[in-house]
Amino acid sequence: MDIQSQPLTRMLSHIVKLHHYSVHLMMEHGEVYPGQPPLLLRLARQEGLSQNELAQQLRIKPATLTVALKRLEKHGVVLRKPDEKDQRISRVYLTDKGRQISQEVREALHQLEEVCFQDFSEEEKLQLRQFLNRIHDNLKDNEKKYSAPDSR
Incomplete structure (x- = not known):
């Protein structure tokens, strides 16, 4: 079955997956994994969110976010700091390297938008x-x- 004869929701799903895969290919320098661009872009817009706030805004499970943050932290892209008022809460910030990578993600998405709608x-x-x-x-x-x- 070719894509043109599939149900519209399947077509949308296929396009979204292809878009995510294209972003991954464009960012394949080893520090941005599939699923991480939305997290990086969210942090670039608003740093200092708690892990719980991030998970809610990204609509992902807290455990999934924790895995992504550990990987990004290992690569020096983000850092987690305890909240000043409540030490049980961990707040997430981009490092300088993380800001650079989030800018690269933004540029890749812009290029991909141009490709998509050329x-x-x-x-x-x-x-x-x-x-x-x-x-x-x-x-x-x-x-x-x-x-x-x-x-x-």
Whole structure:
């Protein structure tokens, strides 16, 4: 079955996986692993988040985040510091090396965006953005429906 005849959600999933794989290939210098670019970009926007806050914002399990942070810490990309007010809370910061790598990730994503949309007109990109926003809103509504206390 070619991609054009697959259900739309399968096509979206395939495109997302291909996008993630492309980012990985572009960042294959050994210090950024699949799944880490969103973490690096989040920290570049807002450092000092707790591990729990990061896990919630990235929508990943705390244990998954811990593994990623240990790997990044080992490579000198992030560091964790105890919260000044509550020593039980660990806050996460980028190192100078981490800031450089997050900039490389941002540049790779920009290049990849250019590749993805090289044959699209501005009108087509706007239309796609509108469609994706509607999909996003539909999924957020669905999330609310299933996470509501009375739906359990």
